Amino acid sequence: MTRRPGVGGRVAIVGYAHSVATRRADRPLGAVAVDVARAAIADAGLTAADIDGFVTSALFPTAGAHAVRDGVSTVSAAWLAQRVATAPRYVAGFQGIGQLPGAVALAANAIAAGAADYVLVHRALHNPVGGYHDNPANTVSGEQQWTVPQGFGGPLPMIALPYNEYLQRYQADPDTMASVVVEARKNGARNPWSYWHDRPLTRAEYLAAPMVSDPVRRLDCDIPVDGVAAFVFTSAERARDLPHPPVYVAGYAGSGPVPARLPLHWPLDDIMAGGLDLAERLWESAGVRGPGEIDLAQVYDGFSPFVYFWLEALGFCPVGEAHRLVADGGIDSDVPGAMAVLSGGGALGNGRMHGIPQMLECYLRLSGRAGARGGSASVALACHSSPHYGGAVVYSSEKY
Helix, strand or coil: CCCCCCCCCCEEEEEEEECCCECCCCCCHHHHHHHHHHHHHHHCCCCHHHCCEEEECCCCCCCCCCCCCECCCECCHHHHHHHHCCCCCEEEECCCCCHHHHHHHHHHHHHHHCCCCEEEEEEEECCCCCCCCCCCCCCCCHHHHHCHHHCCCCHHHHHHHHHHHHHHHCCCCHHHHHHHHHHHHHHHCCCCCCCCCCCCCCHHHHHHCCEEECCEEHHHECCCCEEEEEEEEEEHHHHCCCCCCCEEEEEEEECCCCCCCCCCCCCHHHHHHHHHHHHHHHHHHHCCCCHHHCCEEECCCCECHHHHHHHHHCCCCCCCCHHHHHHCCCCCCCCCCCCCCCCCCHHHHHCCCCCHHHHHHHHHHHCCCCHHHCCCCCEEEEEECCCCCCEEEEEECCCC
16 A cells, blocks of 8 residues: 555544444434444543544435434434533534545544544434335425336335346346345344344345335345444544554545436446546545455445445446356355455345444454454455445555
């Protein structure tokens, strides 16, 4: 890796905590978030008085008409800071494209600029009562009048369209996607905090799942949960005095503005063009020459087709070849030499935690805290959302 301008190597993760992911928690989301934040601070060997920065991306990810209440259905940085901190001097919420990578960038930049010494980054996800994307509206206006009456509304048709394009363009067998979902569930079932703990999936069970927006099956979608995770960031210099091996932020990139389309219209060409641009800027930011220098990649899988799109956009296989890589066992984490891109279980294997499983797996592996999943990885990459509407962060176990 080559030292690049910016935060590369100057900011590190030094502790974390994660709640159990459950369909609906027996306490308000804010109460869970406070406990997780305090646990992450203690894990880093710090006290609440040390934390002077709070950052999150508080997007409530449902297209339905559910009430958004801070501390109940979402947890903002300001809400958490009021209940955990003693004297915060930096509180920010990321609102752009690529929620979790954007929050990491805010935290890293704040520390590098001296705006805060210790920043807590959290993500709190809520599963509202009722159907997740239920919407009682019976009229629409604006751009959506051209799509919603025809049934094109919400994220399911949004991902079904480019996935259909992919299957037809590259003559891909839709049954191959079973290997992606089974791999995620296998690894998520090994995590004690996962919603799917001890519940792996068989190929037959995947293929028996109903279609929800052809060719997307129910099990191609991550399950909504209540869950919270938090990470503590600080400077590389301060990290030396803390109990756990630091994991450094090497670089990051977020997607640029997407082409103007009808609402939720994500053509495959847009996804790939945006992803290729993101990858180029990511390698430059992190000081790596490309995917060959990445030891561990954790790709986003909120919908299973994202795995294909990320593998190809980042250059881990040629465009149009991800389905063949998967069919040949190329992402099976139990096979030596395979690309273990879902070794942390991802969203499909743990629940809808919006990029947290990817980030957490990178942190645990690089800090030597992954137990049996440990290895020789020193450079890792975590993605979030779609390649053209998301972001990615490169982490390193070595300061450079």
